[in-house]
Structures are given as structure tokens and as C-alpha cells.
Amino acid sequence: MRNGEAWPLPPTPPVQLSSGRGAALAPSPAEGAPFTVPSGAHGKTGGGAQCHALVHTVGHGGLDLRVLVFCRICVITLAEAHPLLQSGKTIKNINYQISANCSRLQNKVSGKSKRGAQFLTELAPLCRISSSDGEEYTIYSCIRGRLIEVNENILSNPALLQEKPSTEGYIAVVLPKFEESKSITQGLLTQKEYEEVLLKRRSSAS
């Protein structure tokens, strides 16, 4: 962790291959099981919270993140093509201190409207993760809104991040503004669209 140094410039804005549309509930191949989004996977939950799985493609090098949406709540996770999820990568450190004055761990919210939350733009850093091979990856919010919580479980158990990236290994929970909650899906890719991107990447790589 290089304290005191400026964060690297955020990557180029997301490539909009197609405008994100409302989503399919799709299986997550990385985990090899029916997509057990905790929503009572075989239908809606009582509250009608449907999980839309959307994927945000961030710049080059496949720094992909996935956003799971429940009603308005957004859960930021690693997408399957993220380098940290590829074989051979060991996580050395996860750091929520993103600047001298700001630690995501100090985020405190109160009340229904989550007052006091740190406000995030799409490119606000959530954390930095370093791997044992010396690489460092910044995880960005992808979603504009209030930071509700960051996952402290991965601090004590970094393996979760790689073993269950789309559930227990989540990174953060963000709540967009009510007026913006419908538009967050735009600019993000559905599972199908993401898979097409992956196919294209693999074919262009070979």
C-alpha cells in the first residue's frame, strides 16, 4: 500500500457497447451453481425485490465489476473476468483507506434515508486490493449514490472475495438517489451482453 501517493488516474470511461437494459436473472458461471442471489432465487422475494444482475465494463485489462440490484440497493462485486478472479492470483491486502482523510470503513449511516453516508460518484474508489504478484487493483463504485456499507468480512477472510465474489465476497452496498434509481441500469450491460463482450475479448486475444 503506497500511502500518501496519489491514486492512479481512473481508467477511461466505460465503453458503452450497448445501453444496458433491464435484466435477466442469469446464472453465474464462476460459481457453478444456479445463481443463488439471495432473493429466494426461484421467484421474487416477498418485497418484490428482483435482482437484476448487471455488469459494468471498466476500461482495459478487463477490470470488470458486477452490480447486483435489489429494488434500489446496489451491491458492487467483482465480475467473473476480473483479474483477481483468475487462477494463480493470491490476494495480499485489501485496503479501504482511499486517501489520507477518507476511509470507507468510517462510513456511518443513520435513519431510513441513510444520512451521513459518504457520497460516491461512478468513479469513486471503494478500495484497493493488492495481490502477491505486486499488482494493485482499484475497485470503483460504478454507481452514483450513498455508500451504505463496505464488506468487512473480506478484510478478515480475503479468500471470500475469490471463492464467492458474487455473494459473501461482495465489496460494497450503494444506494442511489430515488430519482436516479431507474437510470443506473443504463450504461451497464446485462449478463448476456457481458458474455458477448467476453467472447469478443477472447477471440481478439487469440
Next chain:
Amino acid sequence: MSSLTEKDRPIVQLLLSTGTCPRCILRFCCVGSQMLYRQPHKDLMKDLQEFLKSSQEKEDPVCLDVADPPCKRLRLEHGGEGADGVNHNGAIPSADNGNSATESSAVKVCNVCLGILQEFCEADFVKKVCQKVNSADFQFTSFVFSVSLPPQLSVREHAAWLGVKQQMRNLGLPLAKDDIIQLKEAYKWIIHPQLSEELGVPADGKSLFEVSVVFAHPETDEECHFLATACPDCFKPAKNKQSVFTRMAVIKALEKIKEEDFLKHFPCPPSSPKNLCDALEIQCNNGAVFVAGRYNKYSRNLPQTPWIIDGERKLESSVEELISERLMAEFKADSFNFSSSGREDVDVRTLGNGRPFAIELVNPRRIRFTAEEMRRLQQAINDSSDKIQVRDLQLVTREAIGRMKEGEEEKTKTYSALIWTDKAIQREDIAFLDGIKELRLEQKTPLRVLHRRPLAVRCRLIHTMRAEFIDQHHFRLHLKTQAGTYIKEFVHGDFGRTKPNIGSLLNRTADILELDVESVDVDWPPTLSD
């Protein structure tokens, strides 16, 4: 029977000559006999005039009879006072006593009550009110009559009192404002028996059936306004009120304002108005009635309350609509408020003897139902839908609702969950669950409700569990839990935000396929034997 004494003479003299009606005069004389007020006001007027004419040297108090003897009335009709000699009271009427008020006061609107204790005590008005009540078709066994008076009446009363007080001070006889009979009280003395007779039921302050009348007197509405400059802090603009001059605000200001300041701005005695008050609205309202019971929910596609987003209904019907529809029709209520001891998700069934609920029926036209009628109502609701069933349907009091709500926080619930696991399980793998007692959970606010609830950590207890093996990837779990436990999250772990969870206990990934509420352990409402 009350009486006017000599000390009342100056009051009567003053008020009669300045345009105050007989009943208000009686009020200012602190006459407490209800029957007296019920006399026709024309008769009272004549009695008062008689009283004034009676000799001032007379020591004995002059009594006002309840029933006017015909001879007296006859005498006055002939226009002469006592040329025939002694009237029935034995007093010798004197020839010239304040008579100027007679002719005009019969027609004049009272400068204190603006006609409330005049025309609005008469049979015509009573008939009008009763017509409204009868046409509204309410079922009731008693009534309470509530009256809303325009605030300027307090101002006029205050002015009249100041005038009388001055007069009495000069004679060394104090008159406290509190001793004066309240206008509303006198009004009710007069009108209650008449309403009671027309409607055929007694007046009762605690009655649930309310007949309310709003009076207004636009002609004098601005009379209160000077108080705003004199006592500005009494008149704060309130959000929901049209006028800042509410009765309470005006009364408060009258208490504060100094006598001299008041008399600077307001005539004493008050002027005689041209018109009577208007009776703006006559409304009837029945107090809410409460129906309680327990409901079972057999559908996995039914919300508790109507599910409407952006004006579009997302799912057909709801528990509350299916139960209240018939009740609304039978009780002929304006609206309802449905509440229950907790609630379940759309896709969760409620089995066992059901979940307690209570419905407040607002302004019902019908209020009396026999036990048999309630049973038939229950049957009708049950026949109308297979998605819900109700039992123990009964009328309850408002206080009883509290028992239901305390159940929500305190009592236990039992559930049955159909659980899927990713890795295969054997019977032995889940047997240990049966032995776990008082398992302590820490549940962060589930993601599925986090958008509308505060972020918090809840500690909840799973009292007992019992696992039923189905196959290598499925088992049924029966659990008894503390109220407020999120069962679905206990099964799938909610991204690790509920700990421990079935997944962590079994060291697998688990998800919930079906959930049923087996029992809600609240012993209210009372079980009815069918």
C-alpha cells in the same frame, strides 16, 4: 327553580336595553336552572320585562314561573301593564319602566349570542337537524351533539361582561367571568331534550354517534382581527388552518388583553348584528368500530396490502382487500384501516390457526351485529376466496388492538422452510440442527429491504429447530423463532450479513425455496367456538 334577585336588576336593565336576548341575560345573571332556559324565548322576554317593572322597593325576590299563567299573558297582550291591578306575583307593576326594548327585541338578533340562543333553539332548527340525521341512515343508540361557534362570540361575550362588570362594580357587587353560564352549556340544556325527543335516543357525552353543527357569522368575522395587533404572539399561522383566528387563539388573547386596550378597539356594549348566524354544516359521524380475527393465507402470490407502483397494480388483490371488502359493505363504512400482528411476504403462506388482525371501520352506518351475524359474515368472507380464510371474527374495542401489537414484538413464531443446498447432504449432515437451542443470530438489515429501512444489526434467537431430510439437495426445516427474525436471510445468509446462517452451519451454499408460517403464538383475539 332559580330566581332573579334585586342584585340582578341592573344587569337585566343594562343588557335588555342594549340588545341582548333573554337567555343570554339569564346566563349573565348566573341562573343555573336548565328548565328556565327551555322556556320559549318570547315568554322569557316578557318575564324579564315583568321583573324590571316590579317595584324596586319590594324586598321579596321576584320569581319567574316556569309556566305562565294565562291571565298574565293576556294582560300583556292587551298592551297594558297592570292596569288591572296586582299580577300573580303580587307585585304592583309600575307605569313606566324600561319598555323601549320590548318591540324591537322580539325581532332583534342578540348582540352576544348572534341568535344561537334564539332561533337555533327553536323547533324548526331541531327538525332540520333531525331530518339530516334520519336521512343519513345511521344506526345509533345515543348521540352527542357538538357545536362549533364562531370565535367572535367570545369577543362579544367578553365585551358584554366588561360592561356588566363596570356596572356592578359601581354597586359594589363583583361579577366573575367564571360565574357566568357558558353559552355552549346553556345551548345544550335547551337543545338536547328536543333532539332527544325527535330522535328517540338519549344524549350522552360518551356516545360514539356525533351530530355536529358548524355555525358561522360572516358579517362579524373581522371583529377578532384587532386582537392580532393587540396580542400578536397568540396568533401564529398554522399550516392546516384557513384562518389564524381560531377559537383557542381568540380566547387566549382575550385572557391576556388589558381591559382598557380591549375597550379601545371594541364597542361595549357590542353592536346589534343585522343577521343571524348561519348553520353551515350539519354532519353525522359514527365512532369507528373494530373487527378482529385471524387469517390464513394459502396463496404464494398475494401481498398483504395492495401493490401499486406508479398507478399500476402489480399483483391482483391483497389480504386486506379480500377481508375488508365484505366488512365495508356490511358495516357501510367510509373507509378502513387494516393492521395485523406482523405480516408475511407475498410468497409466504400462513398456516396453522392464522395470524391475528384487526380492521378499524371508519364512520360505519351499521354498528350492531349479533354473534350469529358475525359468523355468517365470516362464512361469506371464506366463501368468497380460496386465497385467504378467516376465523374468530368478532367485534372488539380499540383498547384490544394494543394486545395484538404487543404480540408483534414479543411473541414467538414457528415456520417451515424448504431448503436447497448446493453440495449434497446426507441425513447425518443435518441431524445436529435438531439439537441446537437458543441459537443467537446477528442480522444486518436485509438487502431486500435496505432501501426503506435503517441499517442496523438485529440480534434474534432461534429457539428450536427440526430438520426433515428430503433428498441430497433438499430438506425441510421447522423452526421456532423470536419475533422479528428474518427467516429467508437465516437460510441463505444474505451475502454473509446474517450470521450464523444455514449455509455457514452446514458449510454449504443454501437457499430457501419455500417458506410457510406454521403458527403465530399470540393468544388474541379470543378463540370463538363454532
